[in-house]
Amino acid sequence: MPRVFSGIQPTGDLHLGNLLGAVRNWVQDQHDADSFYCIVDLHALTVPKAPGEVGAFSLEMAQTLLACGLDPDVCTLFVQSHVSEHAELAWLVQCVTAMGELNRMTQFKDKSARQGGKQDLVSVGLYTYPALQAADILLYDTDRVPVGEDQRQHIELTRDVAERFNARYGETFVLPEATIPRAGARVMDLQEPTDKMSKSATSDAGVVYLMDDLAVTAKKFKRAVTDSDGTVAFDPVAKPGVSNLLSILGAATGRSPEDLADEYSQYGPLKVDTADAVVALLEPIQARFRELVEDPAATNELLAIGAEKARAVAADVYDRAVRNVGLLPRPVL
Secondary structure, X not given: OOEEEEEXXXXXXXXXXXXXXXXXXXXXXXXXXXXXXXXXXHHHOOOOOOOOHHHHHHHHHHHHHHHHXXXXXXXXXXXXXXXXXXXXXXXXXXXXXXXXXXXXXXXXXXHHHHOOOXXXXXXXXXXXXXXXXXXXXXXXXXXXXXXXHHHHHHHHHXXXXXXXXXXXXXXOOOOOEEEOOOOOOOOXXXXXXXXXXXXXXXXXXXXXXXXXXXXXXXXXXHOOOOOOOOOOOOOOOOOHHHHHHHHHHHHHHOOXXXXXXXXXXXXXXXXXXXXXXXXXXXXXXXXXXXXXXXXXXXXHXXXXXXXXXXXXXXXXXXXXXXXXXXXXXXXXX
Protein backbone atom coordinates (compact mmCIF):
# COMPACT_ATOMS: atom_id res chain seq x y z
CA MET A 1 0.00 0.00 0.00
CA PRO A 2 1.24 3.53 -0.68
CA ARG A 3 2.26 5.60 2.34
CA VAL A 4 0.16 8.76 2.81
CA PHE A 5 0.88 11.61 5.23
CA SER A 6 -1.35 14.56 6.11
CA GLY A 7 -1.19 17.10 8.89
CA ILE A 8 -3.69 19.47 10.45
CA GLN A 9 -3.13 22.32 12.87
CA PRO A 10 -5.01 22.36 16.20
CA THR A 11 -6.31 25.88 15.83
CA GLY A 12 -9.93 25.66 16.94
CA ASP A 13 -13.18 24.26 15.63
CA LEU A 14 -13.22 22.53 12.25
CA HIS A 15 -15.79 23.79 9.76
CA LEU A 16 -17.69 22.20 6.90
CA GLY A 17 -14.98 23.09 4.39
CA ASN A 18 -12.41 21.16 6.44
CA LEU A 19 -14.72 18.15 6.62
CA LEU A 20 -15.69 18.01 2.94
CA GLY A 21 -12.34 19.23 1.66
CA ALA A 22 -9.91 17.13 3.70
CA VAL A 23 -11.12 15.06 6.62
CA ARG A 24 -13.68 13.01 4.74
CA ASN A 25 -11.00 12.11 2.20
CA TRP A 26 -8.76 11.03 5.08
CA VAL A 27 -11.52 8.74 6.33
CA GLN A 28 -11.76 7.12 2.89
CA ASP A 29 -8.00 6.99 2.25
CA GLN A 30 -7.23 5.21 5.51
CA HIS A 31 -8.60 2.02 3.96
CA ASP A 32 -6.67 2.39 0.71
CA ALA A 33 -3.24 3.48 1.97
CA ASP A 34 -0.87 3.20 4.91
CA SER A 35 -2.10 6.52 6.30
CA PHE A 36 -0.35 8.73 8.87
CA TYR A 37 -2.42 11.66 10.17
CA CYS A 38 -0.61 14.16 12.34
CA ILE A 39 -1.96 16.94 14.58
CA VAL A 40 0.85 19.44 13.98
CA ASP A 41 0.96 21.24 17.30
CA LEU A 42 4.53 22.51 16.78
CA HIS A 43 3.36 24.37 13.69
CA ALA A 44 0.63 26.00 15.75
CA LEU A 45 3.31 27.63 17.93
CA THR A 46 4.62 29.73 15.01
CA VAL A 47 2.06 32.41 15.89
CA PRO A 48 1.41 33.61 19.48
CA LYS A 49 -0.75 31.32 21.62
CA ALA A 50 -1.83 31.46 25.26
CA PRO A 51 -0.27 28.86 27.60
CA GLY A 52 -2.17 25.58 27.37
CA GLU A 53 -4.20 26.62 24.32
CA VAL A 54 -2.39 24.37 21.84
CA GLY A 55 -2.63 21.36 24.12
CA ALA A 56 -6.36 21.80 24.68
CA PHE A 57 -7.00 22.28 20.98
CA SER A 58 -4.86 19.23 20.14
CA LEU A 59 -7.04 16.99 22.31
CA GLU A 60 -10.19 18.53 20.83
CA MET A 61 -8.85 18.06 17.30
CA ALA A 62 -8.11 14.40 17.96
CA GLN A 63 -11.63 13.87 19.30
CA THR A 64 -13.11 15.64 16.30
CA LEU A 65 -11.11 13.54 13.82
CA LEU A 66 -12.13 10.35 15.60
CA ALA A 67 -15.76 11.49 15.58
CA CYS A 68 -15.52 12.12 11.84
CA GLY A 69 -14.50 8.52 11.24
CA LEU A 70 -10.74 8.08 11.58
CA ASP A 71 -10.11 4.60 12.94
CA PRO A 72 -6.90 4.30 15.02
CA ASP A 73 -6.91 0.55 14.34
CA VAL A 74 -6.60 1.30 10.62
CA CYS A 75 -4.63 4.56 10.38
CA THR A 76 -1.93 6.15 12.54
CA LEU A 77 -3.24 9.23 14.35
CA PHE A 78 -0.78 11.10 16.55
CA VAL A 79 0.42 14.47 17.83
CA GLN A 80 3.55 15.93 16.24
CA SER A 81 5.34 16.90 19.46
CA HIS A 82 4.90 13.34 20.80
CA VAL A 83 7.43 12.13 18.20
CA SER A 84 10.66 14.02 18.86
CA GLU A 85 12.17 13.03 15.52
CA HIS A 86 10.01 15.70 13.83
CA ALA A 87 11.92 18.52 15.50
CA GLU A 88 15.27 16.72 15.18
CA LEU A 89 14.94 16.02 11.47
CA ALA A 90 13.71 19.58 10.92
CA TRP A 91 17.18 20.85 11.87
CA LEU A 92 18.88 18.58 9.34
CA VAL A 93 16.39 19.74 6.70
CA GLN A 94 16.98 23.40 7.56
CA CYS A 95 20.68 22.87 6.98
CA VAL A 96 20.04 21.96 3.33
CA THR A 97 17.32 24.60 2.74
CA ALA A 98 18.27 27.94 1.22
CA MET A 99 17.00 31.24 2.58
CA GLY A 100 15.96 32.17 -0.94
CA GLU A 101 13.62 29.17 -1.01
CA LEU A 102 12.00 30.21 2.26
CA ASN A 103 11.72 33.82 1.05
CA ARG A 104 9.57 32.61 -1.83
CA MET A 105 7.03 30.84 0.38
CA THR A 106 3.76 32.69 -0.22
CA GLN A 107 2.12 31.48 3.00
CA PHE A 108 4.88 33.09 5.08
CA LYS A 109 4.21 36.39 3.34
CA ASP A 110 0.46 36.06 3.94
CA LYS A 111 0.70 35.03 7.59
CA SER A 112 3.33 37.63 8.47
CA ALA A 113 1.18 40.30 6.83
CA ARG A 114 -1.77 39.24 9.00
CA GLN A 115 0.41 39.83 12.05
CA GLY A 116 0.66 43.45 11.07
CA GLY A 117 3.72 43.21 8.87
CA LYS A 118 5.90 44.16 11.85
CA GLN A 119 9.15 42.25 11.81
CA ASP A 120 9.40 42.05 15.62
CA LEU A 121 6.07 40.18 15.71
CA VAL A 122 7.03 37.57 13.10
CA SER A 123 8.76 34.55 14.63
CA VAL A 124 11.71 32.70 13.16
CA GLY A 125 9.54 29.59 13.47
CA LEU A 126 6.99 31.09 11.08
CA TYR A 127 9.80 31.72 8.60
CA THR A 128 11.35 28.24 8.84
CA TYR A 129 8.18 26.18 9.30
CA PRO A 130 8.28 24.92 5.67
CA ALA A 131 11.45 23.04 6.66
CA LEU A 132 9.60 21.46 9.60
CA GLN A 133 6.75 20.61 7.25
CA ALA A 134 9.22 18.98 4.88
CA ALA A 135 10.63 16.96 7.79
CA ASP A 136 7.12 15.89 8.77
CA ILE A 137 6.60 14.40 5.33
CA LEU A 138 10.05 12.92 4.76
CA LEU A 139 10.11 11.26 8.18
CA TYR A 140 7.62 8.60 7.05
CA ASP A 141 8.98 7.65 3.61
CA THR A 142 5.80 9.25 2.31
CA ASP A 143 4.64 8.42 -1.20
CA ARG A 144 1.63 10.74 -1.44
CA VAL A 145 0.59 13.99 0.25
CA PRO A 146 -3.01 15.09 -0.43
CA VAL A 147 -2.92 18.89 -0.71
CA GLY A 148 -4.84 21.80 -2.13
CA GLU A 149 -3.27 24.20 -4.60
CA ASP A 150 -2.23 26.54 -1.76
CA GLN A 151 0.09 23.83 -0.38
CA ARG A 152 1.58 22.54 -3.64
CA GLN A 153 4.53 24.94 -3.29
CA HIS A 154 5.44 23.30 0.02
CA ILE A 155 5.53 19.83 -1.53
CA GLU A 156 7.79 21.15 -4.29
CA LEU A 157 10.13 22.54 -1.61
CA THR A 158 10.05 19.18 0.20
CA ARG A 159 11.08 17.38 -2.98
CA ASP A 160 13.83 19.93 -3.68
CA VAL A 161 15.43 19.66 -0.23
CA ALA A 162 15.09 15.85 -0.27
CA GLU A 163 16.87 15.68 -3.64
CA ARG A 164 19.60 18.02 -2.34
CA PHE A 165 20.03 15.94 0.82
CA ASN A 166 20.19 12.73 -1.20
CA ALA A 167 22.75 14.20 -3.59
CA ARG A 168 24.93 15.39 -0.73
CA TYR A 169 24.67 12.45 1.64
CA GLY A 170 23.44 9.51 -0.40
CA GLU A 171 19.98 8.03 -0.90
CA THR A 172 18.05 8.85 2.25
CA PHE A 173 14.57 10.18 1.55
CA VAL A 174 11.65 9.06 -0.60
CA LEU A 175 10.49 11.86 -2.89
CA PRO A 176 6.79 12.46 -2.16
CA GLU A 177 4.16 13.27 -4.76
CA ALA A 178 1.44 15.88 -4.25
CA THR A 179 -2.04 14.56 -4.97
CA ILE A 180 -5.15 16.67 -5.37
CA PRO A 181 -8.07 15.58 -3.14
CA ARG A 182 -11.26 14.28 -4.69
CA ALA A 183 -13.87 16.66 -6.05
CA GLY A 184 -16.09 18.50 -3.61
CA ALA A 185 -13.11 19.94 -1.77
CA ARG A 186 -13.92 23.61 -2.26
CA VAL A 187 -16.59 24.95 0.11
CA MET A 188 -17.27 28.67 0.03
CA ASP A 189 -18.53 31.08 2.67
CA LEU A 190 -22.34 31.13 2.76
CA GLN A 191 -22.40 34.93 2.99
CA GLU A 192 -19.35 35.66 0.80
CA PRO A 193 -19.52 32.86 -1.79
CA THR A 194 -16.50 34.11 -3.71
CA ASP A 195 -14.34 33.40 -0.62
CA LYS A 196 -13.42 30.00 0.76
CA MET A 197 -15.10 29.07 4.03
CA SER A 198 -12.59 29.94 6.74
CA LYS A 199 -12.53 30.45 10.49
CA SER A 200 -10.58 33.65 9.83
CA ALA A 201 -13.62 35.19 8.11
CA THR A 202 -14.74 38.54 9.49
CA SER A 203 -18.15 37.05 10.37
CA ASP A 204 -19.28 33.58 11.47
CA ALA A 205 -22.58 34.00 9.61
CA GLY A 206 -21.25 32.20 6.54
CA VAL A 207 -19.11 29.61 8.33
CA VAL A 208 -20.63 26.26 9.36
CA TYR A 209 -18.68 24.76 12.25
CA LEU A 210 -18.94 21.02 12.79
CA MET A 211 -20.02 21.47 16.40
CA ASP A 212 -22.50 24.30 15.80
CA ASP A 213 -25.97 23.77 17.22
CA LEU A 214 -27.79 22.04 14.37
CA ALA A 215 -30.62 24.58 14.46
CA VAL A 216 -28.03 27.32 13.97
CA THR A 217 -26.54 25.37 11.06
CA ALA A 218 -29.94 25.09 9.35
CA LYS A 219 -30.55 28.80 9.85
CA LYS A 220 -27.19 29.69 8.26
CA PHE A 221 -28.15 27.78 5.11
CA LYS A 222 -31.59 29.37 4.92
CA ARG A 223 -29.89 32.79 5.06
CA ALA A 224 -27.21 31.88 2.51
CA VAL A 225 -26.52 34.46 -0.20
CA THR A 226 -27.70 33.48 -3.68
CA ASP A 227 -28.59 36.07 -6.35
CA SER A 228 -31.61 37.86 -7.78
CA ASP A 229 -32.33 36.12 -11.09
CA GLY A 230 -34.08 33.09 -9.55
CA THR A 231 -32.49 30.50 -11.85
CA VAL A 232 -30.89 27.40 -10.35
CA ALA A 233 -27.78 26.49 -12.32
CA PHE A 234 -24.29 25.27 -11.52
CA ASP A 235 -22.05 28.11 -12.68
CA PRO A 236 -19.42 29.00 -10.03
CA VAL A 237 -18.35 32.15 -11.91
CA ALA A 238 -21.73 33.68 -12.75
CA LYS A 239 -23.69 32.20 -9.82
CA PRO A 240 -21.24 31.57 -6.96
CA GLY A 241 -23.82 31.46 -4.15
CA VAL A 242 -26.17 28.99 -5.84
CA SER A 243 -23.24 26.90 -7.08
CA ASN A 244 -21.85 26.73 -3.55
CA LEU A 245 -25.13 25.32 -2.24
CA LEU A 246 -25.23 22.78 -5.07
CA SER A 247 -21.61 21.76 -4.38
CA ILE A 248 -22.28 21.29 -0.67
CA LEU A 249 -25.48 19.34 -1.31
CA GLY A 250 -23.64 17.20 -3.85
CA ALA A 251 -20.75 16.50 -1.48
CA ALA A 252 -23.14 15.65 1.36
CA THR A 253 -25.26 13.29 -0.75
CA GLY A 254 -22.70 11.85 -3.17
CA ARG A 255 -24.28 13.41 -6.25
CA SER A 256 -22.97 15.82 -8.86
CA PRO A 257 -23.97 19.49 -8.50
CA GLU A 258 -24.85 19.64 -12.21
CA ASP A 259 -27.41 16.85 -11.84
CA LEU A 260 -28.85 18.41 -8.70
CA ALA A 261 -29.33 21.76 -10.46
CA ASP A 262 -31.83 20.12 -12.84
CA GLU A 263 -34.07 19.18 -9.90
CA TYR A 264 -34.64 22.72 -8.57
CA SER A 265 -36.46 25.72 -9.95
CA GLN A 266 -36.38 27.85 -6.77
CA TYR A 267 -33.73 28.79 -4.25
CA GLY A 268 -35.85 28.13 -1.16
CA PRO A 269 -36.15 24.34 -1.55
CA LEU A 270 -32.46 24.13 -2.49
CA LYS A 271 -31.49 25.89 0.75
CA VAL A 272 -33.76 23.66 2.84
CA ASP A 273 -32.52 20.44 1.24
CA THR A 274 -28.89 21.50 1.61
CA ALA A 275 -29.45 22.36 5.26
CA ASP A 276 -31.16 19.01 5.88
CA ALA A 277 -28.35 17.08 4.18
CA VAL A 278 -25.65 18.85 6.18
CA VAL A 279 -27.55 18.38 9.45
CA ALA A 280 -27.87 14.65 8.68
CA LEU A 281 -24.13 14.53 8.00
CA LEU A 282 -23.17 16.34 11.21
CA GLU A 283 -25.61 14.74 13.65
CA PRO A 284 -23.70 11.44 14.15
CA ILE A 285 -20.37 13.29 14.23
CA GLN A 286 -21.58 15.50 17.06
CA ALA A 287 -23.00 12.53 18.97
CA ARG A 288 -19.70 10.66 18.77
CA PHE A 289 -17.74 13.79 19.72
CA ARG A 290 -19.82 14.21 22.89
CA GLU A 291 -19.01 10.63 23.86
CA LEU A 292 -15.29 11.19 23.37
CA VAL A 293 -15.29 14.43 25.35
CA GLU A 294 -16.72 12.54 28.34
CA ASP A 295 -13.58 10.37 28.50
CA PRO A 296 -10.47 12.40 27.57
CA ALA A 297 -8.18 9.73 29.06
CA ALA A 298 -9.33 7.28 26.37
CA THR A 299 -8.39 9.74 23.62
CA ASN A 300 -4.99 10.38 25.22
CA GLU A 301 -4.39 6.63 25.32
CA LEU A 302 -5.21 6.33 21.61
CA LEU A 303 -2.81 9.21 20.85
CA ALA A 304 -0.07 7.50 22.86
CA ILE A 305 -0.56 4.31 20.83
CA GLY A 306 -0.50 6.38 17.63
CA ALA A 307 2.74 8.07 18.68
CA GLU A 308 4.38 4.70 19.28
CA LYS A 309 3.29 3.49 15.84
CA ALA A 310 4.58 6.70 14.25
CA ARG A 311 7.87 6.58 16.15
CA ALA A 312 8.54 3.03 14.94
CA VAL A 313 8.78 4.44 11.40
CA ALA A 314 10.18 7.89 12.21
CA ALA A 315 13.08 6.61 14.28
CA ASP A 316 14.32 4.39 11.45
CA VAL A 317 14.18 7.21 8.91
CA TYR A 318 15.86 9.69 11.27
CA ASP A 319 18.62 7.20 12.12
CA ARG A 320 19.17 6.63 8.39
CA ALA A 321 19.54 10.40 7.87
CA VAL A 322 21.96 10.78 10.80
CA ARG A 323 23.99 7.78 9.63
CA ASN A 324 24.26 9.16 6.09
CA VAL A 325 25.24 12.63 7.33
CA GLY A 326 27.92 10.93 9.44
CA LEU A 327 27.14 12.34 12.87
CA LEU A 328 28.72 10.59 15.84
CA PRO A 329 26.32 7.82 16.92
CA ARG A 330 24.40 8.37 20.12
CA PRO A 331 25.81 6.50 23.10
CA VAL A 332 23.81 3.55 24.34
CA LEU A 333 22.83 4.31 27.94
